[in-house]
Amino acid sequence: MHWADAFVQDLAGHQTVSTGISPSGPIHVGNMREILTGNFIYVASRDRGLETRFIYLCDDMDPLRKVYPFLDKSYSSYVGRPLYKIPAPQGEGTYSEYFLRPFLDTLDTINVKVEVIRTSNLYREGKFAEAIDVVMKNSQQIRSILEEISGRDIEENWSPYNPICESCGRISTTSVTSYSFPYVEYSCKCGHTGRSDVRKDQGKLPWRIEWPAKWKILGVTVEPFGKDHGAPGGSYDTGKAIAEKIFGISAPKPMIYERILLKGKGAMHSSTGIAIPASEMIRVAPPQILRFLIARSQPGRHIDFDPGLGLLNLIDEYERYRDIYFGLEASDDDDAKRIYELSRVREERPGDVVSFRHLITLLQIYHDDNGLLSALKRGGYTHNSISGDLRAEMDVARSWLDTYGPEQMKFTLLPPDAPVELGESEKAVLKEFLQTGQSMKWDAESIHNRIHEILRSGNTDPKEGFSIFYRVLIGKTRGPRLGYFLSNLDRDWVMERLKRAVS
Numbered sequence: 045m046h047w048a049d050a051f052v053q054d055l056a057g058h059q060t061v062s063t064g065i066s067p068s069g070p071i072h073v074g075n076m077r078e079i080l081t082g083n084f085i086y087v088a089s090r091d092r093g094l095e096t097r098f099i100y101l102c103d104d105m106d107p108l109r110k111v112y113p114f115l116d117k118s119y120s121s122y123v124g125r126p127l128y129k130i131p132a133p134q135g136e137g138t139y140s141e142y143f144l145r146p147f148l149d150t151l152d153t154i155n156v157k158v159e160v161i162r163t164s165n166l167y168r169e170g171k172f173a174e175a176i177d178v179v180m181k182n183s184q185q186i187r188s189i190l191e192e193i194s195g196r197d198i199e200e201n202w203s204p205y206n207p208i209c210e211s212c213g214r215i216s217t218t219s220v221t222s223y224s225f226p227y228v229e230y231s232c233k234c235g236h237t238g239r240s241d242v243r244k245d246q247g248k249l250p251w252r253i254e255w256p257a258k259w260k261i262l263g264v265t266v267e268p269f270g271k272d273h274g275a276p277g278g279s280y281d282t283g284k285a286i287a288e289k290i291f292g293i294s295a296p297k298p299m300i301y302e303r304i305l306l307k308g309k310g311a312m313h314s315s316t317g318i319a320i321p322a323s324e325m326i327r328v329a330p331p332q333i334l335r336f337l338i339a340r341s342q343p344g345r346h347i348d349f350d351p352g353l354g355l356l357n358l359i360d361e362y363e364r365y366r367d368i369y370f371g372l373e374a375s376d377d378d379d380a381k382r383i384y385e386l387s388r389v390r391e392e393r394p395g396d397v398v399s400f401r402h403l404i405t406l407l408q409i410y411h412d413d414n415g416l417l418s419a420l421k422r423g424g425y426t427h428n429s430i431s432g433d434l435r436a437e438m439d440v441a442r443s444w445l446d447t448y449g450p451e452q453m454k455f456t457l458l459p460p461d462a463p464v465e466l467g468e469s470e471k472a473v474l475k476e477f478l479q480t481g482q483s484m485k486w487d488a489e490s491i492h493n494r495i496h497e498i499l500r501s502g503n504t505d506p507k508e509g510f511s512i513f514y515r516v517l518i519g520k521t522r523g524p525r526l527g528y529f530l531s532n533l534d535r536d537w538v539m540e541r542l543k544r545a546v547s
């Protein structure tokens with residue numbers, strides 16, 4: 045059974061699956077594990093017949109913690125202020141929306157339908173008021189829960205609620221002096237004293253208290269989160285205790301997931317710049333691959349993400365799962381069909397979809413639609429025109445090749461009259477191929493067999509023999525599998541090119 049289906053086995057009644065993020069920088073592939081893990085649980089829960097809500101909380105009230113490497117130095121004046129009150133690094137709008145927007149576009153592309161809730165709106169609408177009141181009245185008990193479970197000492201003037209200073213706009217520099225619903229009085233390091241109305245967005249709960257407060261306000265029953273929150277004494281442990289002892293509710297069922305590492309570089313963090321933004325990922329990989337990456341991996345195992353050849357292999361594997369789904373290939377992986385089902389973003393029929401690897405080759409041969417279509421037709425595909433889906437895949441394939449494609453995958457066809465230096469024995473190989481080239485069956489296997497036959501009869505080492513063709517056609521000593529490669533080229537063009545090379 046797939047992990048998402050197994051996870052929802054013991055759930056009963058209405059479910060709310062909650063996910064979220066602090067939009068403090070570009071939302072990257074590593075963060076996608078949160079939303080997609082939640083998405084798969086949501087789908088599994090609904091498939092079990094449970095009424096289920098799926099939400100995504102954008103924590104735009106969180107303060108800017110520091111001037112990240114991707115920010116201008118002038119942002120030092122915004123440190124400590126809530127993200128939704130800071131200007132965007134570029135253009136109009138706020139900091140939080142600037143980073144949220146491309147992420148929401150990405151979700152749209154990868155077919156994740158989720159209710160997006162901005163935490164600042166919950167505060168502004170007074171949704172937190174009751175929870176803040178409970179928290180302020182039980183601050184001593186919360187302090188001891190936090191100290192006992194997290195093992196940290198909490199400073200004397202600590203408060204479970206942080207007012208935003210109305211003078212300097214910072215959230216981390218205020219100290220609470222008194223509380224009487226709905227007002228929290230404070231003094232700020234900037235010298236200002238004032239009061240915050242807990243029914244408005246004039247202050248916020250710190251993360252370890254805000255999290256269980258959200259569970260209460262939104263009725264969260266299931267939540268995936270990263271292993272740092274799930275560590276012993278971490279924010280899930282303290283959140284669970286606060287949920288039970290202060291709010292009188294149960295904590296959501298947790299699904300702890302491991303990180304996604306960027307191959308050779310380590311964990312992705314937008315703050316260190318070691319990250320591929322999710323919006324970049326869908327520029328260079330078909331959208332279903334992002335889903336597949338998460339769906340096929342057990343949440344408890346880390347994922348090593350390699351945007352180069354590794355991504356191409358991942359796409360191959362997705363296509364293999366598709367073949368299994370359609371009964372074209374056998375598999376001993378019981379979850380293969382379910383993984384495919386969770387990953388795909390649209391209906392696919394095997395005869396209609398061009399394999400990504402094949403597309404990579406064709407796009408380097410044909411630079412116009414007609415050439416591409418005739419090659420597809422030769423390859424047995426049924427396309428009469430280039431559909432929107434195929435066009436999108438072509439754009440993605442080109443972007444991948446340009447950005448992450450390894451040199452060994454790249455080639456350019458030489459013009460028919462390009463000069464090439466060949467020895468007599470090398471010319472002899474081509475001449476022999478030319479003799480039957482026009483009459484033979486022009487498919488990958490026949491071409492492959494014919495070339496092997498020629499090389500064997502001339503006692504030519506296959507690798508050296510192949511390189512003659514590659515040098516003549518693309519000016520390199522290696523290239524795509526030769527029979528396959530030639531079969532995708534126009535036969536007359538190949539004959540013309542070889543003739544000129546031997547003359």
Ligand SMILES: [Zn+2]
Nearest residue numbers: 209212232234
């Ligand atoms: Zn202040």
